[in-house]
Amino acid sequence: MKSGKNYRALCATQFDIPLGGSLVIALVGGGGKTSAAFWLANQFKNQGHCVFVSTTTKMYLPDSYQADNFINLEHNHNQLIPYSHLDLSEPSITFCYKNKIASNNKSDKIKVSGVTPELIDKLKNDSPFTVFIIESDGAKCLPIKAPDRHEPCIPITSDMVIGVTGAEVIHTRAIPERIHRWNIFSALTQCSTGDIIDHRILGNLIEHQQGMFKHAPEQAIKIWLINKIDLAANYSALTQLAHKVISNTAHLDAIWLAAMNSQAPIKNVLTRD
Template structure:
């Protein structure tokens, strides 16, 4: 199925995207899918600015009133590193009612495929109606090290992991299900998105990740999907979930 059909977003949603290995790609993809509606694309952390073809208007200052015409509005504050920082969150929350979909990159991973979460992460605002947690499956088979994992020391403590340990579906299931893991601070419906699922091997790993999740974790998830943005392939629903 198409990802948009599986996600089945309602007319008004506040979507916070957390995790690693595809957050910005998902943010941009959702913005384009719904671009005929009133879409606000923003961050509660920091993001690299999307290319100008991905939005129709931009707000680059903190303002008490933002435009809400049909199309994609980008809102972020330029910083010295060339990224966009979060707008004032109190101002952001006041504008949510004016848009059909608010798409928020609410986490950062320093462009690494895995991460752990400091006390202040992720930044999921209370108005969030869906938290999408994303992880890449093609990381399986590689070894835990500083070049692959953001906040390595915290990551090692998530599951009594160790440097050089081979990343497998059981490791990823622990990252997903740990109270301080992927859905730490999640609000609203929780969706697990397994990215880079394309080959027979990664499809098998996706099944194994889902099987390794504790029953309560699976029950807490509204949806588990797997697929690959780059190949524009059909996305698949995994596992028996509730809600």
């Protein structure tokens, strides 16, 4: 791997790189994509950017304090984003969605559908937004998953793809009920019920062409975000696993060890030597 790409991946975690043009970040996997999306949005807003947040699948409608602007496309049939009425002269976060979805669960949260990957590709080159953060996958609130045939829905112009996994499932026995798309996950990773989810299984998920980074553009920076490290049974063992994975996989540029709900979420960053 080229050291320049390594450097970009490391700097991206510190948010000190000058951006030429627009940046598209897609989040996939399970275990905290939405928390990561809005943390990233705030980091870029604080850098002076107008940030566009949406989903190419479904996600929960954020609370009013999480975004400065909300765009509802429910009755918009021309596939154009009505941003002309927004004040984008100052840094801001704009959340865009299409339809509210009736939910069968007991949660008070409202799920919404989002936009197409093609619309993000168009907006990247022709809109006042400079950063796009797109939740491109669904996991039914489970900490880990494998993608189905139609998943994930990643914009082809994505500059960075972040695969998220909940740390609470790592180094535990594989239980199908805790893993989204279990049958696919088992086949891709060669994992059987009761196996320990270790560096071998996770490495297979990351490396497989149909695995975590399926549909990720070849040129995109690829980051594995291990979230909820406060729930890990053994942080030292988790760190050792992360070192093994990044040393033995060809697709990863960096691993972030994080607790996205804390004030300083990124606890450690590993990059390839």
